[in-house]
Amino acid sequence: MTSTTKHKIAFVIFxxxxxxxxxxxxxNRVFMEALNRAGVAxxxxxxxxNYVGLSLEQGLARINQNYGVLLGNDFLVxxxxxRDAALAEEIKPIAGVTDVISQLSLPYCVASNSEASKVEKMLSLTGLLAYFEGRIFSAADLGKPKPAPDVYLKIAAQFGVNPAACLVIEDTTTGVRAxxxxxxxxxxxxxxxxxxALTEAGAFQVFKTMPEIQQSIIQLSAGTQSISERDGVL
Incomplete structure (x- = not known):
């Protein structure tokens, strides 16, 4: 059974x-080079x-499972x-995302599978930290990385918002499932x-540009956009 309902969001999680x-x-380029040096082809x-969206620990566990290689602390260090040297030299904000954030009328935060210290450093390097200070949540630090929903549920509880009124922006199937x-x-x-892949993971909409996402957020925050529901699941 399929129906169409208007939904209004109250909180955005990036x-x-x-x-x-x-x-x-x-x-991932640096990770590949390190793995190749360690004998993982x-x-x-x-x-x-197969690995984007996973926490580092999840990725290493999958490498061990798929390649039979156990990488220790020296590899991690x-x-x-x-990685951090390459990020410091090359990282940039996603095209158009600064406009999305700066013009957002709803409360928001960031939820990542990376450690909070890494997230803070990346946001600082790209000039985005001022938008997210005090609103950085790490699933890795929580000990329950995505696709577990724990970090998202923690955010909803901390900000006192119904999960159904939250909108998540994700670029991987792991994050979408969470x-x-x-x-x-x-x-x-x-x-x-x-x-x-993102649609099959459960995303109700998929876009390739930030201006498209911005327009969808505007419509959802105003309650003017209809969302199709199938058997009650968005």
Whole structure:
């Protein structure tokens, strides 16, 4: 059964990597190079297809499972040093996202699978930190990384907002599934993940540009946009 209902959102939650900052290509390139040096023959396309959106710990666990290679603390330390150096030199905000944030009339925050310290550093490097100071939430630091919904539910509880009134902006299937599991509406940003994959993960809308997302937020905040529901699930 399919019906169409108007919904009004009251809170917006942004993912960080790939939604606020263009860190995904940089971090994954450095990760691939580190893995190759450690004897793991993996390509950048394989990383984007199977690892983007995971926390670092989740990614390493999957590497161990798929390649039989257990990477220790020395690998982590060396990778993080190389990653942070590359990010400091190359990272930029996602095109158009500053306009989305600066013109947003609703309360908002950022929820990432990265450590809060890394998120803060990336936002600082891209000039976005002033928008998110005091509103940075880390699923990794919480110990329940996406696709677990815990970080999203924590945000809803802390800000006293119904999860159903929250809108999540995500660019990976891992993040989309987390938002859906929390009972929130999710818009997919199809920059590094296909629109089809994001839709199949549960995103009710998928866009390729930030101006499109901005327009959708405006309509949803005003309650003028209809959302199709199937069997009561957005």
């Amino acid at each position: 993912d960080c990597d790939g939604v606020l900052v263009d860190s995904e290509p940089i971090a 993996i390509t950048l396309s394989e990383l984007f297809a 060396d990778y993080k040093v190389a 938002g859906v599991a929390a009972g929130m509406k999710v818009i997919g940003y199809a920059a590094t993940t296909s629109a089809q």
